[in-house]
Amino acid sequence: xxxxxxxxxxxxxxxxxxxxxxxxxxxxxxxxxxxxxxxxxxxxxxxxxxxxxxxxxxxxxxxxxxxxxxxxxxxxxxxxxxxxxxxxxxxxxxxxxxxxxxxxxxxxxxxxxxxxxxxxxxxxx
Amino acid sequence: xxxxxxxxxxxxxxxxxxxxxxxxxxxxxxxxxxxxxxxxxxxxxxxxxxxxxxxxxxxxxxxxxxxxxxxxxxxxxxxxxxxxxxxxxxxxxxxxxxxxxxxxxxxxxxxxxxxxxxxxxxxxxxxxxxxxxxxxxxxxxxxxxxxxxxxxxxxxxxxxxxxxxxxxxxxxxxxxxxxxxxxxxxxxxxxxxxxxxxxxxxxxxxxxxxxxxxxxxxxxxxxxxxxxxxxxxxxxxxxxxxxxxxxxxxxxxxxxxxxxxxxxxxxxxxxxxxxxxxxxxxxxxxxxxxxxxxxxxxxxxxxxxxxxxxxxxxxxxxxxxxxxxxxxx
Numbered sequence: 001x002x003x004x005x006x007x008x009x010x011x012x013x014x015x016x017x018x019x020x021x022x023x024x025x026x027x028x029x030x031x032x033x034x035x036x037x038x039x040x041x042x043x044x045x046x047x048x049x050x051x052x053x054x055x056x057x058x059x060x061x062x063x064x065x066x067x068x069x070x071x072x073x074x075x076x077x078x079x080x081x082x083x084x085x086x087x088x089x090x091x092x093x094x095x096x097x098x099x100x101x102x103x104x105x106x107x108x109x110x111x112x113x114x115x116x117x118x119x120x121x122x123x124x125x
Numbered sequence: 126x127x128x129x130x131x132x133x134x135x136x137x138x139x140x141x142x143x144x145x146x147x148x149x150x151x152x153x154x155x156x157x158x159x160x161x162x163x164x165x166x167x168x169x170x171x172x173x174x175x176x177x178x179x180x181x182x183x184x185x186x187x188x189x190x191x192x193x194x195x196x197x198x199x200x201x202x203x204x205x206x207x208x209x210x211x212x213x214x215x216x217x218x219x220x221x222x223x224x225x226x227x228x229x230x231x232x233x234x235x236x237x238x239x240x241x242x243x244x245x246x247x248x249x250x251x252x253x254x255x256x257x258x259x260x261x262x263x264x265x266x267x268x269x270x271x272x273x274x275x276x277x278x279x280x281x282x283x284x285x286x287x288x289x290x291x292x293x294x295x296x297x298x299x300x301x302x303x304x305x306x307x308x309x310x311x312x313x314x315x316x317x318x319x320x321x322x323x324x325x326x327x328x329x330x331x332x333x334x335x336x337x338x339x340x341x342x343x344x345x346x347x348x349x350x351x352x353x354x355x356x357x358x359x360x361x362x363x364x365x366x367x368x369x370x371x372x373x374x375x376x377x378x379x380x381x382x383x384x385x386x387x388x389x390x391x392x393x394x395x396x397x398x399x400x401x402x403x404x405x406x407x408x409x410x411x412x413x414x415x416x417x418x419x420x421x422x423x424x425x426x427x428x429x430x431x432x433x434x435x436x437x438x439x440x441x442x443x444x445x446x447x448x449x450x451x452x453x454x
Contacts, residue, residue: 001262092268092432105262112282115324116262119282122327 001084001104002064003124004117006039008054009068010046014088014110025111032114046074051081066104068113070094075101086116129164131175137305137339140176145307145337147174149326153339155179155200156236158227159243166251169260170328184341187211193347199238199340203291207232216345218354222294222373225358228365238340241292241302241318242332245285246367247274257283257329271431273361273369277438278394279429281322286392287331288367292319293391294356295343296399297375303342304334311338321396331395351384352377355448358391359440368392370440374448376407383407388445390425393437400424403445417449 012018015026030040039058043050046069055062067078070088075098078085087106089095095106107113131154134140144151152172154160163171178184184200187209195215197206206212207223226232226240244250245258247266255261266275267284275284295315302318304311318340319332326336334340354375360366371391377384386407388400403424410416421442428438 087263089268095268096265099263099265099268103263106264106268107282108264108267108280108284115282119257119324119327119329120262122324 001120001124003120004038004066004084005064006041006055006058006060007033007066007068007113008041008043008051008083009088010044010074011042013070013090014068015042023110025109029110029113033117036114036117038117046071046077048077048080051077051083055081055083068107072098072101075103127164127167127171127173129173129175131177133177133180135180135182137178137181137341140178140181140339141305141307141337143174143176144339147172147336149328149336150174151176151336153178153238156202156234156239158231158235159239162251163244167253168250168258169255170258178339190347195345197237197343197345199342200236203227203232203235203237203240204229206237215348216298216354218356218373218375219291219294219298219345222290222356222358222371225356226290231365237291237343240289241315241343242334242340243289245274245283245331246288247283247285250285258285267431270433272433274367275431275434276394277428277430277434277441278398278425279427280395283322283329283395284431286367286394287319287321287396288392289319289397290356290358290368290371290391293368293371293389293397294373295345296389296397297354297373297387298345298348299387300343300345302340303344305339305341306335307337310341312344315343316397316399319396321394349377351379353452355451357444357448359444370437370444372441372444372448373397374445374452376412376452378412381412383410383412388424390441390444393425393441402426412453414450414453416453417446420449421446 016022041054043054062082065083066086067083068088070090075085084104087103089106132143151174154175154177184198186198188196213220249265250258254265264284292315300315356373358368358371368391373389375387386404388403390398
């Protein structure tokens with residue numbers, strides 16, 4: 001896995017719950033990512049076209065972008081768009097099933113993402 | 126098994142130089158009961174260079190100090206600690222905990238330094254899964270079978286529990302360790318030594334020891350005359366296994382009132398977990414059989430069990446209840 005410049009995600013299940021309420025760990029984690037120089041790019045849908053557009057609009061190299069997702073559709077779309085799929089492991093059983101798709105990584109909670117980025121930098125400076 | 130080279134230095138300085146020259150590719154080799162298993166498990170992060178420190182003099186001893194404390198060399202076998210009359214007299218709770226580590230055969234090989242710094246025993250890591258500690262970017266324990274060896278108190282990328290019993294039992298005695306580092310000796314409390322998952326030299330590990338540092342000694346202060354202590358451990362197999370939950374606890378008591386307390390859970394978190402909220406609640410309380418009923422419901426309020434290990438919290442609370450009852454008797 002390469003070092004990353006940006007994280008792309010659909011907010012539901014990542015930063016807000018199904019009713020639109022923000023998760024308490026979301027804001028601090030996003031601030032920390034910003035401090036690490038990682039762009040945070042929410043998209044309205046996890047389609048291949050939306051992911052490609054987000055990456056192009058921000059002038060990013062797709063292989064240095066991760067797509068945070070908790071669905072099979074998101075993992076497959078990320079792969080097709082050339083970005084690195086990382087699981088948000090909200091449902092353990094579903095997440096274990098999705099590991100068979102060989103995602104680039106996985107986190108249990110958004111508060112882990114800054115550590116994910118730091119470790120990535122330490123391993124692949 | 127990957128090809129390895131073994132160095133046999135005769136001084137700490139020589140060992141330190143070798144470790145510094147190889148970085149993360151080298152590791153200290155003492156008892157081998159963890160390190161050699163990691164090599165046999167073909168873990169990606171297992172070292173290619175072993176620095177065998179067994180030829181270094183003066184790292185294997187249990188010495189009483191003039192102040193009444195005890196110093197234990199890092200190469201001292203767990204069996205030697207378990208059979209030490211000096212430790213039994215001064216720190217019986219520690220000796221009980223050591224006697225519950227693995228099996229007699231393994232205690233004859235394992236060293237106290239290795240026990241403190243051992244790698245986690247998550248079945249996914251040891252099974253070669255590409256997890257955080259094995260060069261990957263995902264914790265399989267967080268989403269798979271986490272019944273036994275995973276945290277019920279949250280995690281930080283890796284959700285395996287810190288497996289050592291010795292550290293859990295040393296913390297109530299306010300024990301410290303000495304590290305040999307390229308910049309000279311460094312002293313840490315055992316709590317500081319194993320603060321839980323953190324990144325050290327690009328790796329996730331439970332302890333703070335860098336790849337070019339060597340743990341050389343454990344120092345236990347003199348026992349307090351009015352201290353009572355207990356250690357209990359629940360494990361999947363009673364003969365020998367890692368803790369699903371353990372508790373090392375000490376109460377310092379004057380006129381039947383608790384002056385000070387140490388409450389340290391093992392087997393439920395990524396580190397020996399000091400439950401400071403319970404310690405604060407215990408201070409100033411008279412010892413009585415009713416104490417457990419008052420304290421236990423307030424323990425481990427920050428529990429965050431995974432899908433299959435909520436019972437660990439109940440086990441830990443049960444240990445707290447039985448420990449308080451025993452120490453109140």
